[in-house]
Amino acid sequence: MCGRFALYSPYPSLAASLxxxxxxxxxxxxxxxxxxxGTWISAVRxxxxxxxLVLDAVWWGYYPHWAGEDAPEPINARVEKVATSRYFRGAFAHHRCLVPANGWFxxxxxxxxxxxxxxxxxxxQPLWLAGIWSERPDGKPxxxxxxEPARGVAKQIHDRMPLALDAESLAPWLDPHLTDRETMRQTVRHLDPRQITHWPVSTRVNASTHDDDSLIAPLPSL
Known part of the structure; x- marks a missing residue:
């Protein structure tokens, strides 16, 4: 899953990477x-x-305006079901976005x-995480x-990971005219998992009130 991440690259770096x-x-x-x-995050959409294409703020929590009062508000959507699930398929076809991140926890x-x-x-370099968005009942995105299933060294930590796209897939993912599921499957690729690395960090990250660069510093040893 992806439940916590970091973004500290300045806008010029993100624009150059995109x-x-x-x-x-x-x-x-x-x-x-x-x-x-449950906070505002940056997204390209x-x-x-x-x-x-704009880089603006979206709420991290998917709750489409047409959903019922008791509908869920997921922060993640599985690639295996996003194109076919009634809850996600409209956004997958028409409202895709990219969430920039320097890494995730x-x-x-x-x-x-x-x-x-x-x-x-x-x-x-920044990561570009595949996302979907929808207008919420309050009119905000x-x-x-x-x-997706974890790949490479990420499998050592968790069985799933965010879908990070390679550079050639960013434009197709954001193309509003690309709506066919099979065409998208053949066109969009995840980042080579060999480019992902990881290290243990302080348990201070467990509390979302902590927010400073020491949270991403490698621990000397476990």
């Missing part, structure tokens, strides 16, 4: 080292099919406790981050 024309409504990004669900059991790890790219 390599697509981008308008920003929040170019002065504040570094965040412990982004939790189109507000309508013919509009430009996951926990693994160690001696009866849970040890957090920070997973990130080995070259320090809400999103879920897609997850």
């Amino acid at each position: 390599r697509l024309p981008l308008e920003a409504t929040e170019a002065d990004l504040v570094p965040r080292y412990n982004v939790a669900p 189109r507000l309508d099919d013919e509009g430009p 996951e926990w693994t059991p160690v001696d009866g406790k849970k040890q957090p790890h920070f997973l990130t790219r080995d070259d320090g 809400g999103c879920a981050i897609l997850t």
Whole structure:
């Protein structure tokens, strides 16, 4: 799953990594080292099919405006079901987005406790996580981050991971005219898992009120 991540790259670095024309409504990004669900996060999306790509804020919690009062508010959507689930398929076809992140946190059991790890790219470049969004009942956008079975070294930590896309897949993922599931499957690729690395970090990350760069610092030893 993906339940906590960090984003500290400045806007120019994100724009350069995306390599697509981008308008920003929040170019002065504040570094965040412990982004939790139920908060505003940055996402790249189109507000309508013919509009430009924008980097703006969306709520991390997917709750479409048409859903019932007791409907769930997931923060993740599984790639295995996102295209066919009634709850997600409309957003998957028409409202896809990218969530920038420098890495995400996951926990693994160690001696009866849970040890957090920070997973990130080995070259320090931002990750682009596949997401979907929908207008919430309050008219604000809400999103879920897609997850897939863990690959590479990420399997050492958890059985699932966020779907991070490779550079060539960013434009197709954001293309509003690409709606066919099979075409998308053949076009969109995840980041090479060999580019992912990880290390154990302080349990201070367990509390979402903690938010500083020490949270991503490697522990000297377990």
